[in-house]
Amino acid sequence: MSILEVKKLSISFQQYGSGLKRQTLDVMSELSIELEEGEILAIVGASGSGKSLLAHALLGILPENAKTTGTILFEGEELTEERLVALRGKEIALIPQSVNFLDPLMQVGKQVRQSVKKGDAHSAQRAVFDRYHLQEHVDKMYPFQLSGGMARRTLLSTAAVSGAKVIIADEPTPGLDEVVIQEALTNFREFANDGCAVMLITHDIESALTIADKIAVFYAGTVVEIASVNDFTGKGEKLRHPYSKALWNALPQNEFIPIPGSQPQSSELPPGCLFAPRCPLATKECTEARPDMRELREGKVRCIDAT
Numbered sequence: 001m002s003i004l005e006v007k008k009l010s011i012s013f014q015q016y017g018s019g020l021k022r023q024t025l026d027v028m029s030e031l032s033i034e035l036e037e038g039e040i041l042a043i044v045g046a047s048g049s050g051k052s053l054l055a056h057a058l059l060g061i062l063p064e065n066a067k068t069t070g071t072i073l074f075e076g077e078e079l080t081e082e083r084l085v086a087l088r089g090k091e092i093a094l095i096p097q098s099v100n101f102l103d104p105l106m107q108v109g110k111q112v113r114q115s116v117k118k119g120d121a122h123s124a125q126r127a128v129f130d131r132y133h134l135q136e137h138v139d140k141m142y143p144f145q146l147s148g149g150m151a152r153r154t155l156l157s158t159a160a161v162s163g164a165k166v167i168i169a170d171e172p173t174p175g176l177d178e179v180v181i182q183e184a185l186t187n188f189r190e191f192a193n194d195g196c197a198v199m200l201i202t203h204d205i206e207s208a209l210t211i212a213d214k215i216a217v218f219y220a221g222t223v224v225e226i227a228s229v230n231d232f233t234g235k236g237e238k239l240r241h242p243y244s245k246a247l248w249n250a251l252p253q254n255e256f257i258p259i260p261g262s263q264p265q266s267s268e269l270p271p272g273c274l275f276a277p278r279c280p281l282a283t284k285e286c287t288e289a290r291p292d293m294r295e296l297r298e299g300k301v302r303c304i305d306a307t
C-alpha cells in the first residue's frame with residue numbers, strides 16, 4: 001500500500017473577470033499519483049504545471065476560492081479536511097520553497113523545538129542542528145541573521161524533528177550554490193533511507209535524477225508520465241510520453257532541441273489530450289478525448305499512442 005495516494009484530483013478556481021463575468025480556471029485535471037515509503041518521487045514540469053498546487057492540496061493549504069474533486073488517501077484512509085489539519089506538520093511536513101516561512105521574530109532554535117514530537121525538545125533540537133552543522137550559537141539567532149544555506153538547514157531540521165512520514169519539499173534548490181544544493185539533496189536521500197516518503201518538487205531534472213527513485217512529469221495541471229529514473233537515459237527511448245521525451249531532449253547536456261509551442265493556459269485548455277496541440281504524433285482521436293493514465297512498461301503514461 002502506498003502511504004499517500006492521490007486519485008483523480010482536479011482543482012479549479014472561480015475568478016471574476018471584467019463586467020462581473022465569472023470564469024472557471026481548471027488548474028488541475030484528474031491528477032493521480034502515489035508515494036511510497038522509503039522512496040523519493042521527484043515532480044518535474046514547467047512553471048505553472050501544478051507542482052506547488054499539488055503540494056498545497058496535500059497540506060490542505062489551498063486558497064479559499066479553490067474547488068477540488070477527487071480523493072487523497074493517507075495510509076489507505078481518506079484525507080478529510082479534519083485529518084489534514086491533524087496530520088499537517090506532524091505526519092506530513094512541508095519544506096517550503098521560501099525561507100520566509102520561518103517566523104522572523106523567533107529565535108531559530110526555539111522554532112525547531114516547537115516541532116519536536118517525541119522526547120526532550122531541547123536535546124532533539126540540538127542533535128538535529130549538530131547533524132546539519134548548525135553550531136550552538138545559531139540556536140539564539142533570528143532568521144535574518146542566517147545565511148541562505150543555514151536557513152535551509154533550519155527548515156530541514158524542522159522537518160527532521162517532526163518525525164513526519166511524508167516530506168514534501170517544494171523547489172528547494174534555485175538560487176543556492178552547488179555545495180548547498182548537493183547537501184540538500186543528500187539530506188532528502190537520508191530522509192528516504194530512514195523510511196520517509198519524499199516528494200521533491202523541482203525544475204532541475206538533472207539533480208533530481210541523482211537522488212530520486214521515480215520521476216513524475218507534470219504538464220498543464222496533470223501527470224503525463226511516471227517513470228523510473230533509469231528511464232531517463234540516451235535519447236529518451238525508454239520514456240513513454242512525447243512530452244517527457246521532448247523535455248529530456250531539450251536539456252542542454254542532451255540534444256538541446258526546444259519544444260515548439262507553449263503549455264496551454266488554464267483558461268483555454270484543449271478538449272482532448274492537453275499536449276496534443278504541440279505533439280508531433282497527435283491524431284484526430286488525441287484532440288477529441290482526454291486520455292486516461294495507464295500502466296506501461298512498469299511506469300505510467302497518459303497517451304493513447306505511447307508504446
Ligand SMILES: Nc1ncnc2c1ncn2[C@@H]1O[C@H](COP(=O)(O)OP(=O)(O)OP(=O)(O)O)[C@@H](O)[C@H]1O
Pocket residue numbers: 013025027045046047048049050051052053054063266
Ligand atoms: N490562487 C490562484 N488563483 C488562480 N490561479 C491560480 C492560483 N494559484 C495558482 N494558480 C494557477 O495554477 C497553475 C499551477 O500553479 P502552480 O503554482 O502549482 O505551478 P508550479 O508548477 O508550482 O509552477 P512553478 O514552477 O513556477 O512554481 C498556474 O497556472 C497558476 O497560475
Ligand code: NI
Pocket residue numbers: 051052053171
Ligand atoms: Ni511552484
